[in-house]
Amino acid sequence: MKNRFIDFKLFKYLDWLTVLLLFGLASMGIIAVANATAATFTGDESTLSDIVAKLDTHTIRLQIYWFLIGLAAMLIVTVPDYHALGDFYKWIYGINVVLLVIVFLASSETRGIQGWFRFGERGFQPSEIAKLAITITLAKVVSDITQNRGRISTLREIIPVLLYFIFPFALIVIQPDMGTASVYVFILLGILIVSNTSFKLLGLLLLAGMVLIFIVIVSGFLEPYQVSRLLAFFNPELAEEGAKYNLEQSMIAIGSGQLTGKGLFAAGNMSQLNYVPEKHTDFIFAVTIEAIGFVGGMILIGLYMAVIFRSLYLAVRAKDHFGTYIIIGVISMFMFHVFENIGMTIGAMPITGIPLPMMSYGGSNMLTTMAAFGLVLNVNMRSQRKNE
Secondary structure, eight states: OOOSSOOGGGGGGOOHHHHHHHHHHHHHHHHHHHHHHSOOOOSOOOSHHHHHHHSOHHHHHHHHHHHHHHHHHHHHHHSSOHHHHHHTHHHHHHHHHHHHHHHHHHOOOBTTBSOOEEETTEEEOHHHHHHHHHHHHHHHHHHHHHHHHSSOOSHHHHHHHHHHHHHHHHHHHTTTOHHHHHHHHHHHHHHHHHTTOOHHHHHHHHHHHHHHHHHHHHTTOSOHHHHHHHHHHHOGGGSOHHHHHHHHHHHHHHHHHTTTOSOTTOTTOTTTTTOSTTTTTTTHHHHHHHHHHHHHHHHHHHHHHHHHHHHHHHHHHOSSHHHHHHHHHHHHHHHHHHHHHHHHHTTSSOOOOOOOTTTSSOSHHHHHHHHHHHHHHHHHHHHHHHHO
16 A cells, blocks of 8 residues: 655656746745835945845845745645545644634734734734645535535535635634635635536525625724725725825836836835835735836736646646645635735725735745645646556
């Protein structure tokens, strides 16, 4: 019997294209963070040492460290057979739900959200790692149902899926972190759509979701800043000036980049002058496009699209439903982050504070993203072995 936990021979099937694409995004992210956090340039910097002196090397080092830790996590996740992870999905799910309960009861608020464990200046969001837990759990539960019945076609069949989904989702909503809660929804929808779930059931879920969103908005549950952000998106005239300011500065920065950008570390950039809020986290896309312009932006978006399409290709090649659903869950998470973050910087989506994967400064999302693609590589490695 083959060891379902460790088989290092499988590393010969590692999908190097996915790894290289992630390296490309991480490299652009490190440069973008360096540009966003640098001190104000005057244009008189003539040597490399002059430029380095203006950089926030502490922040840059941290971003590099987090990428390296994420890379290690990605490789570790590829080691156990993903079927073994499926065997322990109830433990994985339960531990993450407990962490979400503890962080809500015992943590203090950070940026209006009670979802962080703080260790001095550092913080950790259990809701980030829980994205992986919910992906594995939903993939396993849905694959068990579809393996026996072919598809999810009745309310009775979908209830177990929704029960596993609702507890972590509700714990995220009450933090309240509506951006992360939205990611969970897209993971669920992605897996259900690919599993050929009945359109009638999907329609009922969407209707119930819209009703729930309406109740949350009108009930006064949201924080004032979250209401202001929604108003700034749906009806800017009713929003407070502060809520509109973030979006306006973001759009000005993107527009000022024009075709080829103002250049990295250029004097007079809006990021250098601190006009763009959260410039190295939530609005990293805006300050990056100001620097590299439309052409550079298309290269960045092209890298994201390449990762997505490559992952879809690997999902098609997976040898069982469980493997396919895991990859689809990861893609759904990744796509929503990219679409929402870029959309909010140009006014196409409400501002939610969701980071741009591999680009925004921070450790929790970097670790989650890299570990998630470790799951993708895991599924593909075992699928390749089956082909032999």
